[in-house]
Amino acid sequence: MNAADVALICKALGDSNRLQIVEMLSTGEKCACKMIDKFEITQPTLSHHMKILRECELVDVRKEGKWMHYSLNCETLSAFRDYINKLACDESRKGGCGC
Amino acid sequence: MNAADVALICKALGDSNRLQIVEMLSTGEKCACKMIDKFEITQPTLSHHMKILRECELVDVRKEGKWMHYSLNCETLSAFRDYINKLACDESRKGGCGC
DNA sequence: TTTATATATTGACGTTTAGCTATATGTATT
């Protein structure tokens, strides 16, 4: 996963509603019809958010009759986590004596 | 760290330039005057990006004379990582028999 | 005290975004 992919995922997670959607999906696959109840947004807006989450491949869809079931894409989530976890933070490298 | 904080950090990392800045800082503290050379943006734009990264507390500043030294905020980065790492992805919970 | 340098702020701009309403599409039921 390269920086552009990561930026895209971050942009997707940068919206509070979408972050909450991802959290909700983190507890397992959900039908759009159930998800809509939890948010104060209209159906088209939810659909729009799901499209963005699918486009960055953070979310998968499974169609069952007229229902859409969304779930987290484990592979993408895992690659994203790896990338974030590699961002090192070395306190000792800060300059200045501080003494 | 709550969802709003995480969304703010993600929004900050959702811009390619800012993500690259964070990557650069991941190798240690940097002076703004050095950072500007690595990007094709003007000085005011860099300053603007740094302000956003500071506002979500992902980045710290240290002033030394007329130079500003930026570094990652270990505490925030760590809390952010924890949050992302808690996002579970359980492939088995997806519905459908698939068999 | 003047000049040079590093950074921040202001104000303007074109673009992107989240949200809505209205409508279209697809699927199941009657």
Place this chain on the structure above:
DNA sequence: AATACATATAGCTAAACGTCAATATATAAA
């Protein structure tokens, strides 16, 4: 075939965003 329901798309609007040029602020050097 007609109806009902779930979801997607289109088109719009207001707000937010990334960028820049111009200018202000702060510090160091001459």
